[in-house]
Amino acid sequence: MTTASAQDPLTRVTGAAILDSSAAPTRLLVAQRAYPEKLRGLWEFPGGKQDPGEGAEEALVRECGEELGVTVRLLDEVPAPNPEGWPLKGTAVMRVFTAVVTDDREPAAGEDHLQLRWVALDNPAAILDLDWIPADLPIVRALLEQLAVVGTTTAGPENSGVGTALSGPLIADAAHTGAPVTGTADTGVPRSRTSHSGR
Numbered sequence: 792m793t794t795a796s797a798q799d800p801l802t803r804v805t806g807a808a809i810l811d812s813s814a815a816p817t818r819l820l821v822a823q824r825a826y827p828e829k830l831r832g833l834w835e836f837p838g839g840k841q842d843p844g845e846g847a848e849e850a851l852v853r854e855c856g857e858e859l860g861v862t863v864r865l866l867d868e869v870p871a872p873n874p875e876g877w878p879l880k881g882t883a884v885m886r887v888f889t890a891v892v893t894d895d896r897e898p899a900a901g902e903d904h905l906q907l908r909w910v911a912l913d914n915p916a917a918i919l920d921l922d923w924i925p926a927d928l929p930i931v932r933a934l935l936e937q938l939a940v941v942g943t944t945t946a947g948p949e950n951s952g953v954g955t956a957l958s959g960p961l962i963a964d965a966a967h968t969g970a971p972v973t974g975t976a977d978t979g980v981p982r983s984r985t986s987h988s989g990r
């Protein structure tokens with residue numbers, strides 16, 4: 792963990808959009824924050840702040856190990872409006888990467904989270920309806936568009952995927968609904984598309 796400093800005025804956060812499969816994702820892992828009090832109960836991407844000198848991807852793999860007890864393989868970055876990442880509150884920015892679990896453990900909520908939940912990608916409206924940390928909402932929309940589960944129009948709060956079609960080739964199974972964590976290891980397909988190097 793680090794905070795803004797004279798060397799780096801930004802607090803750099805990195806988050807994981809963990810999918811149940813790289814080749815044919817049907818579910819996304821979301822996490823409900825336990826603290827601080829003002830964020831308690833809000834949903835987020837698992838992750839955290841980068842340590843000094845640590846790259847975003849390196850930090851994210853570390854955070855997923857610490858917070859969820861699993862090893863993840865990062866896939867693609869959810870493209871942000873600027874190279875530093877998505878703006879959060881204050882001077883914080885966050886880069887978000889899709890990921891899959893690569894060991895045979897299941898993600899488990901530790902002290903950081905009240906609960907984890909696998910949510911079905913075939914119901915983007917339900918995902919957007921979660922009580923997200925406000926700064927995360929545009930990121931969630933971009934993620935769903937990247938996964939082609941919502942339309943690629945300029946989605947605002949009033950146009951948040953409701954009634955849009957499932958069109959993405961990545962969605963193979965529309966039968967799942969939100970479910971408690973069961974974990975799915977994935978060792979398949981190499982990185983693709985918008986992969987970025989760490990910084």
Ligand SMILES: Nc1nc2c([nH]c(=O)n2[C@H]2C[C@H](O)[C@@H](COP(=O)(O)OP(=O)(O)OP(=O)(O)O)O2)c(=O)[nH]1
Nearest residue numbers: 792804806835836837838839840879880924926927
């Ligand atoms: N992990 C995470 N943090 C987020 C998200 N959206 C968002 O605004 N944040 C904010 C909340 C926090 O102010 C900051 C990340 O802090 P953190 O508490 O998760 O990071 P950390 O584990 O390294 O920090 P610490 O508890 O060790 O101090 O970024 C998100 O989707 N995931």
